[in-house]
Amino acid sequence: DKSELIGRYQAGERDFRWVNLARANLSEVDLSGINLSGSDLQGADLRSARLRGASLETADLTMADLSRADLSGADLRGAFLRWTRMEGAILDGANLLGAAVTEFKLSQAASRLRAILPDGLESHL
Numbered sequence: 001d002k003s004e005l006i007g008r009y010q011a012g013e014r015d016f017r018w019v020n021l022a023r024a025n026l027s028e029v030d031l032s033g034i035n036l037s038g039s040d041l042q043g044a045d046l047r048s049a050r051l052r053g054a055s056l057e058t059a060d061l062t063m064a065d066l067s068r069a070d071l072s073g074a075d076l077r078g079a080f081l082r083w084t085r086m087e088g089a090i091l092d093g094a095n096l097l098g099a100a101v102t103e104f105k106l107s108q109a110a111s112r113l114r115a116i117l118p119d120g121l122e123s124h125l
Helices: 002-010
Strands: 080-082 100-102
Parallel strands (some): 080 100
């Protein structure tokens, strides 16, 4: 539940591993430093969300919308990014090593992109 998550986050909690947030609307929400490792975020609306330094390791972001989200320094190792929209996302310092990508929509992503991509290469787009 979005309101419960935001309330607990605002109270200082950061560990939300393995939660089900499928199809949740978290657009424009500041969740910097949150741990959503292993969480189900399929179809979630995370447009313009602030996820700086977030841990999204092995999270399922299939068909999620991360357009214009700030993922600076985020850990996306092993995340599922199938059909995920990331136009205009900021991925500066993000780690996408081992992420499962299919139809990964990254066009015009990140005005500042220096990220570790799924193939292990560092990108300086």
